[in-house]
Amino acid sequence: MALLNNHWALILAMVTISSPYAIWVLKQASDKLPVELDEAAVMDGATTCNCSGWSMCPDDAVRWWRFGTYALLLAWNEYLYAFLLLSRDTEITLPVALGNFLAAAIPLGIA
Numbered sequence: 001m002a003l004l005n006n007h008w009a010l011i012l013a014m015v016t017i018s019s020p021y022a023i024w025v026l027k028q029a030s031d032k033l034p035v036e037l038d039e040a041a042v043m044d045g046a047t048t049c050n051c052s053g054w055s056m057c058p059d060d061a062v063r064w065w066r067f068g069t070y071a072l073l074l075a076w077n078e079y080l081y082a083f084l085l086l087s088r089d090t091e092i093t094l095p096v097a098l099g100n101f102l103a104a105a106i107p108l109g110i111a
Contacts, residue, residue, distance in 0.1 A: 013081045
């Protein structure tokens with residue numbers, strides 16, 4: 001499937017890992033929102049799309065920001081998938097490059 005040495009394979013792996021957590025956290029957070037927000041938006045003449053867009057988005061922005069930070073840190077700290085899927089020296093990520101550097105430095109007695 002040509003997934004070795006391809007950044008899309010790493011992106012697919014990261015999305016696969018972080019999506020279940022994102023769905024679970026965002027669903028739990030949206031269950032806690034009061035129904036009165038939707039009812040007030042309908043009373044003001046909003047449609048279904050407008051209800052979720054205008055009344056829920058200000059509350060969801062913080063949650064999306066938190067999850068985005070979590071996903072970024074998860075992808076940054078991921079070593080195994082990057083090490084297995086990307087083997088060319090020009091394609092590797094920074095954590096893998098640092099690991100390769102330290103592995104090369106330890107036998108020389110530098111570290």
